[in-house]
Amino acid sequence: MTLHVRPATETDLPAIQALLSSASLPCADLASSHIDFLVADMGQRIVGVIGVEPMPPAGLLRSLAVSPDLRGTGLGKQMVSALEAHAARQGITGLTLLTETAAPFFMQLGYAPLAREHVVAAIAATAEFRSLCPAAATCLHKHIPLN
Numbered sequence: 001m002t003l004h005v006r007p008a009t010e011t012d013l014p015a016i017q018a019l020l021s022s023a024s025l026p027c028a029d030l031a032s033s034h035i036d037f038l039v040a041d042m043g044q045r046i047v048g049v050i051g052v053e054p055m056p057p058a059g060l061l062r063s064l065a066v067s068p069d070l071r072g073t074g075l076g077k078q079m080v081s082a083l084e085a086h087a088a089r090q091g092i093t094g095l096t097l098l099t100e101t102a103a104p105f106f107m108q109l110g111y112a113p114l115a116r117e118h119v120v121a122a123i124a125a126t127a128e129f130r131s132l133c134p135a136a137a138t139c140l141h142k143h144i145p146l147n
Helices: 010-022 075-089 103-108 127-132
Strands: 003-007 036-042 045-055 058-066 094-099 138-143
Touching: 003 075, 010 036, 010 045, 010 058, 036 075, 045 075, 058 075, 058 127, 075 094, 094 103, 103 138
Parallel strands: 058 094
Antiparallel strands: 003 036, 036 045, 045 058, 094 138
16 A cells, blocks of 8 residues: 655544554644644555644644554654655744654754753744643754755
């Protein structure tokens, strides 16, 4: 079956929430935050999700999750690459993220540690930074070249 990465639609939201919940990722603010999601689907099944909360020229990378049966296949890297291209088309030149478990994965993709006090104000004001992710989460950042 063919894998297709595409922008999410409103009808994808229940599958996105289920995938995020199964990966223990925050989804309490999905209805109140402007998050552009990309999904990977195989036929009718959503098998991957990643999002960006855009605040050009900055963006908050949100919620990379891959279906457990497809982890280790390269889908996560494919999703990050697709999101970076999507973000660059929106004028985003830097992506910041918080993670409790995936720092080594993102660091392999060029993300580097960033002290929280150096995060741009718009991102620091998001629900994810203020309350959804614990203070112990690792903050990472990557410069995204515009195409």
